[in-house]
Each structure stands twice: as C-alpha cells, then as structure tokens.
Amino acid sequence: MKHLITPIALAASLIAGTAQAQETFKVAYIDPLSGPFAGVGELMLSHVQYGVGEVNAKGGVLKGTKLELLKFDSKLSAQESQNALQAAIDQGARVIVTGGSGSSVVAALVDAAAKHNERNPQSAVIVLNHSSIDPDLTGKRCNFWHFQLEANTAMKMKALANYIKKQPDIKNVYLLNQDYAHGRQWARYGQEMVTLARPDMKFVGQDFHAIGRVKDFSPYISKIKATGADTLITGNWGQDMILLLKAAGEAGANYRYFNHSAGSFPGTVLAVSQSRIGQLTWVAEWHPGQAEAPKVEALAKAYKAKTGKEFLAPRIEFTPLMLAAAINKAQSLDTLKIARAMEDLSFESVVGPVRMRGEDHQLLIPQVVNTIAPVDGKTVKVGWEGTNYGFRTDAIYSGNELAQGTECKMVRPQ
The missing domain is CATH 3.40.50.2300 (Response regulator)
Structure with missing residues (x-):
C-alpha cells in the first residue's frame, strides 16, 4: 500500500x-x-x-x-x-x-x-x-x-622594555594608570621589566585614577612635572588617553608615553597632533601604514x-x-x-x-612597537585621522619571542 x-x-x-x-x-x-x-x-x-x-x-x-x-x-x-x-x-x-x-x-x-x-x-x-x-x-x-x-600585558611590556633598553635619553619615569586590574598590572610589569632592561633609570612617582571618570588631567600633570619625569608608562586608553594628552599639551609638558594599545583608539592621533609635543609609543599586532604588512x-x-x-x-x-x-x-x-x-x-x-x-x-601573536609621529615621507608615509601624523615602526617581535611562562593549571571538562 x-x-x-x-x-x-x-x-x-x-x-x-x-x-x-x-x-x-x-x-x-x-x-x-x-x-x-x-x-x-x-x-x-x-x-x-x-x-x-x-x-x-x-x-x-x-x-x-x-x-x-x-x-x-x-x-x-x-x-x-x-x-x-x-x-x-x-x-x-x-x-x-x-x-x-x-x-x-x-x-x-x-x-x-x-x-x-x-x-x-x-x-x-x-x-x-x-x-x-x-x-x-x-x-x-x-x-x-x-x-x-x-x-597579554607581560608580552606587550616585554616588547616595550626591549625597545626602551636602546633609548638612553629616558631617565626618569612616572607611572600613571587607570585604577582597575589591568591598569595595576601595566604599572607593575612596567616597573619590573623596564627596571631589568634599564637598571640605571629612576621611577619617580606613581598614581592610579578612576577609569573613564577624570574630566581634567591637569592636576596629575602638575604633580608629574614636579617630579622631573621625562617619561610616562601609562595604560590609559580611549578618552582617558586623549584627555591626558590634551592636559599635557596645554601645560607644555613634552613627555614620552609608553602604552599598550592607545594608538588603535579613535581620536588618539588627533590628540597627539593637537598637542604638538610628546611622543606616544605603543604596541600592537599592526599599525596603519606598516610597510612590512601588505x-x-x-x-x-x-x-x-x-x-x-x-x-x-x-x-x-x-x-x-x-x-x-x-x-x-x-x-x-x-x-x-x-x-x-x-x-x-x-x-x-x-x-x-x-x-x-x-x-x-x-x-x-606578533607585536609591533611604533610611535605616533609627523609624516616625513620616509619612516611615516601616511597621515591619520585627517592629520599629518601617522605611525613609525620602531621594532617588530614575533609571538614566540615575547612568550612568557604561565601559572595556568588548566582544568578541562571530562
């Protein structure tokens, strides 16, 4: 049927x-x-x-x-x-x-x-x-x-420390970071790894601030200036980085900044170009205009x-x-x-x-140490965010070169 x-x-x-x-x-x-x-x-x-x-x-x-x-x-x-x-x-x-x-x-x-x-x-x-x-x-x-x-933070800081080792003009460093887990990690790894790379340097001060809540960084800049710092290791990102650069520029504070990813956030290059002073160096897997990454x-x-x-x-x-x-x-x-x-x-x-x-x-994953700098037609060929500032490649490290040991004791499901 x-x-x-x-x-x-x-x-x-x-x-x-x-x-x-x-x-x-x-x-x-x-x-x-x-x-x-x-x-x-x-x-x-x-x-x-x-x-x-x-x-x-x-x-x-x-x-x-x-x-x-x-x-x-x-x-x-x-x-x-x-x-x-x-x-x-x-x-x-x-x-x-x-x-x-x-x-x-x-x-x-x-x-x-x-x-x-x-x-x-x-x-x-x-x-x-x-x-x-x-x-x-x-x-x-x-x-x-x-x-x-x-x-991770340790891998990024290792890349920066390797670069800082070859920068003799860096002498006095201030730690300014957001007050949360990663901000405190960035400060700790900065002090530890950079000290190993450059034991002759001095750490002259440290501050933590609430993430995303500071509207004016002028008081922090005044405090930093009083220490004689020439360099900031800061994990600030987004609006916190932009406002920090703005306050430093208005105060005429010509610092070097070492950061994990600030250049990848909108408005950062514009803020550097507007301050016209300071050097922001950061690290990521790539930066815009990087000739080595077609x-x-x-x-x-x-x-x-x-x-x-x-x-x-x-x-x-x-x-x-x-x-x-x-x-x-x-x-x-x-x-x-x-x-x-x-x-x-x-x-x-x-x-x-x-x-x-x-x-x-x-x-x-690879990491590229790079600095936001004016277009010069050689090391920086492309402007960013409508400015004549772009990114200069300073050093490139493979993921294996930056790999760290781990405390992980992984528990896997049956």
Missing part, C-alpha cells in the same frame, strides 16, 4: 526544510556601546561584523551553516555584562566575543560563563577575548572556556571601502575566522569540541602565522 503525503504533512516538511536551511550558529558580542567608551565599542563591533561577513561570504562553517552575530551593551559594568551573557545564552548564543570592557569586567564574564557551563553543559558557551590583556586571564585565573586572542594594508582598504571606517585591529577581524577554523577542525557545532579544537590551533592570519597555545589559551 502506497503512503500518501497529505497537504499538511507536505507543508510541515517544507517548513522543516526551510528552517534547516536557515539554521545559524549564534555568536554574541558583549562590549560597551554606550557611555564614555561607546566609540571604542562600536569600532570593535564593526571589526567583528566584518569578520563574520567574511566567514559567511565563504559559505559559513561546516559547508553551509552561517554565523549570526547578536550584540549587547556591557555598559562597562561586570553586572551588566553578566546580564547580557544570560540574555545571549537565552537567545541561543554559544560563543561570546568580548574584551573592550576592561579586564575586571571580562574576568567576571568568564567566571559567569564557566559557572553556567558547569550547570548547563548542553548550552555551554566559549568566551573569545580580543582585547582584555590581564595575564591572570591566561595565568592563575585561566579557564578552559576562555581564549585570549591578544598579546596583506593587512589590502584588508584595511577593503574594510574602509565597505564600512566607511578606518581599520585598526586585525586580531578582532580574524577572531570570527579563527572560530570558523576551529569549528571546521572539530567538524561539530558542539562547544566542547570547538574549544578542544581551538587548543593549539595554528592559523595563517593577515599579520602572519599565529598559534593558540593549548596550555593556557594565550594566542602567540
């Missing part, structure tokens, strides 16, 4: 087929989209969106599953980030992309994700951290579900053509691409299998080969 397909059954099968064809793998972006660092959060979001678009343009993952990006505002708050995490999980997200909220917020988010995963292994989530660089996140507080896609330059042009925005952070753009590589390596959308595939994953990125170290989930 033949089986008859009723109109209702046929409709149901068509609906099911359509649903299957439209199935996506959800990724949630949780970073500041309001408040003093909203511009930073929006720029990072744009990079993630572009990377997701690249993955989907190539057919997605596992021969057809597209990535779907959800976005949430962390409001630079640990509590808001945890609320956003729960909302993302409820909406079906299985990977969280974050990092622009500060290390203390990201640490709280990782802890919350780990607790959720322990209670709900069927809906476990992975945290991909693109910018929060506290070494504890891949050290004594390492977690199987967390992956660090940026060089692949990134090509990507930057394509990104600007599509988004209308300047490209600043290759690691954020290739975060979704590394996720896709891990999914395809795992041949599964199960997050436990994806996390295991991410461990020791080697990936050919636009800044060169990188590797996710399995023992602590720290990405080994």
